[in-house]
Amino acid sequence: MRYLLYFLYVGWHWGLDLAFFIIRHEIRGEKKYGIRTIGTDNLASEVSKEDRKHIAMYEPVNYYTATWLFDHLQPADLSTTLLDVGCGRGRVLAMGAAYGFTTLAGIDLSPRLYKAAIKMRDILRNRYRDIRINVACQDARAYAIPETVGVIFLFNPFDQVIMEKFIAKVEESLLRRPRPLKILYANPQCKQQWLDAGFEETDSFVKMNFLRGSILVKGKS
Numbered sequence: 001m002r003y004l005l006y007f008l009y010v011g012w013h014w015g016l017d018l019a020f021f022i023i024r025h026e027i028r029g030e031k032k033y034g035i036r037t038i039g040t041d042n043l044a045s046e047v048s049k050e051d052r053k054h055i056a057m058y059e060p061v062n063y064y065t066a067t068w069l070f071d072h073l074q075p076a077d078l079s080t081t082l083l084d085v086g087c088g089r090g091r092v093l094a095m096g097a098a099y100g101f102t103t104l105a106g107i108d109l110s111p112r113l114y115k116a117a118i119k120m121r122d123i124l125r126n127r128y129r130d131i132r133i134n135v136a137c138q139d140a141r142a143y144a145i146p147e148t149v150g151v152i153f154l155f156n157p158f159d160q161v162i163m164e165k166f167i168a169k170v171e172e173s174l175l176r177r178p179r180p181l182k183i184l185y186a187n188p189q190c191k192q193q194w195l196d197a198g199f200e201e202t203d204s205f206v207k208m209n210f211l212r213g214s215i216l217v218k219g220k221s
Helices: 002-014 016-033 063-070 091-099 111-127 160-176 191-196
Strands: 081-085 103-108 132-137 149-155 181-186 200-207 211-218
Touching: 002 016, 016 063, 016 091, 063 091, 063 181, 063 211, 081 091, 091 103, 091 111, 091 132, 091 149, 103 111, 111 132, 160 191, 181 191, 191 200, 191 211
Parallel strands: 081 103, 081 149, 103 132, 149 181
Antiparallel strands: 181 211, 200 211
16 A cells, blocks of 8 residues: 555656656665665654754655666765664665665654654664664754764755755865765755755766756765
8 A cells, every 4th residue: 555655756856757666666675675664754743843944854865866866876985874864764774784884873853754754763773794774863954963974865855055064064074073974965956055965966967858967076075
């Protein structure tokens, strides 16, 4: 039933061709990673009235886009911390662990999604030896980005107003400890803000008009 409901959601908003494509990858991805993260969540009741203007309904990044982004990682990236901003039910954390990250962090503003991410954290801790995962229920605008973070995953978690403040937090972290930083950005609607902040786009893709991804980097490895 959950696949049917998500198919109808995608089909209604973006068309049946994309819905069939997405659902095929959802079925394969959920099976491959042994997780259950499909579905949307309305965050209206969990954020302030002011923040509702800036934060979209939650839905997990599609597996096609996430795989394309993760496939652009280098071995050196895996020795850093992966930070998933808007981690939701933990799909990206599960993928990151499968790709070889041993230190991961996720933040989400929603208490309900935070609880789901905690469950995923516990699953991954049981699945992988020596993995370290920290999940926080926190506003990205107030989050002190750990100096070990070398890769940040974004799936358009908020609009340009909040993104500007989050980029400032990223720059604060880089000032504390200068280092290479890579952004895996799905549906990069605020990409120009990162370019204006000195990041360089090293690769990107567009598929079926709606699926988009961008690799942004700052500093040399």
